[in-house]
Amino acid sequence: MKKLAIGVSTLNDGILNLLNLRDKIPEIFEVIICHQIDNGINYDVNLGSVIYYKCFQKGLSKSRNELLKIASNNDIDYLIISDDDVTFLVDSLNELNDYVQNINTDENIWFRSVDDAMVLRKKYPVKEGVIDWKLFFSVASIELCLNVKAISKNRLFFDESFGLGTDIPSGEEPIFISDCSNNGIKTKYLPINISIHPIESSGSDMYESVDSFSDRLLVFCRMFGKFKGFLLYVVFCGKNFRKVNFSFLILIRKTFFKYRVLNDFI
Incomplete structure (x- = not known):
């Protein structure tokens, strides 16, 4: 049976949003938290049965890479990428798990996310299927379920020159998906609403700046x-x-x- 995990990136006091996360996630999913700290505070928190890792280096891509490394070291097959302000639809998580158990190819999964009003956060494709580069820019990292073993085998990682906390605060998702595609790991769109998250993203001010x-x-x-x-x-x-x-x-x-x-x- 394939093992799935949810990997959460959080910074400083954001860890306080995750105190009850374990209780809200089905037991078949492991929970991994990468807690980046740059304010000098020694956080002493009880998170329950999660894999907790403190990181003192900055950058969201750095956090994503730490989550991938921890997942690989814990024999996780698929990792859902998440942030500390994301919540999940439990029935949809179970549906995703059922889908993953039947995958026999090297692929990542792009799923849908909704806002607090349960409205889709953006326009998604109509049909299930493998996406091409024109859609790579539509994918947010918190909409990804990554094939950890295929990614580790090909020694792939998020480019730490891109993403929040760097001079180039966006673009890490399409770059990563492109690197995966170039190494034979396709990304498949799966029309299931799995996570809940506000509309805002790091690329939302592109036309203003x-x-x-x-x-x-x-x-x-x-x-x-x-x-x-x-x-x-x-x-x-x-x-x-x-x-x-x-x-x-x-x-x-x-x-x-x-x-x-x-x-x-x-």
Whole structure:
């Protein structure tokens, strides 16, 4: 029988949101918590029968990688990625477990998430199936159930140059899914509502901030290489520039700067 776990990233006082988490998760799921601490406080908390790990390095991608490593060391087959403000629909977790038990290929699973009003957080595909790169950017890490053993076998990890807590606070999800795909681990969309989470995400201000918008150049080039990545960025700018709240000249300047530092990220 395949073993599943929920891996939760939390920072500082966020651990206080997880005191009763174990009681809300079916017993067939292990619970792993990576608690990042950067405020000097020594937290003494009773979390019940969970795997608890303290981390004193920053970055959300660092936390995700620690969760993957702990899951691998504990012989977990599939890991649901989560944060300290996410809750779960128990019946849907059991449905996901039933589905995973019958998987015989190396695949990750992308499931649906709803907001507090039980409304889908965004537009999802209509049908179940393997997704291509055009949908990689639609996937949030808290909507992923990862094939731990296939990922560990291929020595894959979240790129720690991207994600919250770094200079490039988004993009780690599509990069990771792309790396998986390039190593034969596909991501399959499964139309099941599993988690509950507010609408906000680290990429939600992309059209307000020239930094966030131009960061897409670094993400594209990290995924596809300099030439193809730059071409895709040009197409991206052409399709989305009317949505932004900054001038074309400012975007050109920022793009030129980002292109000069590309080698630090690819």
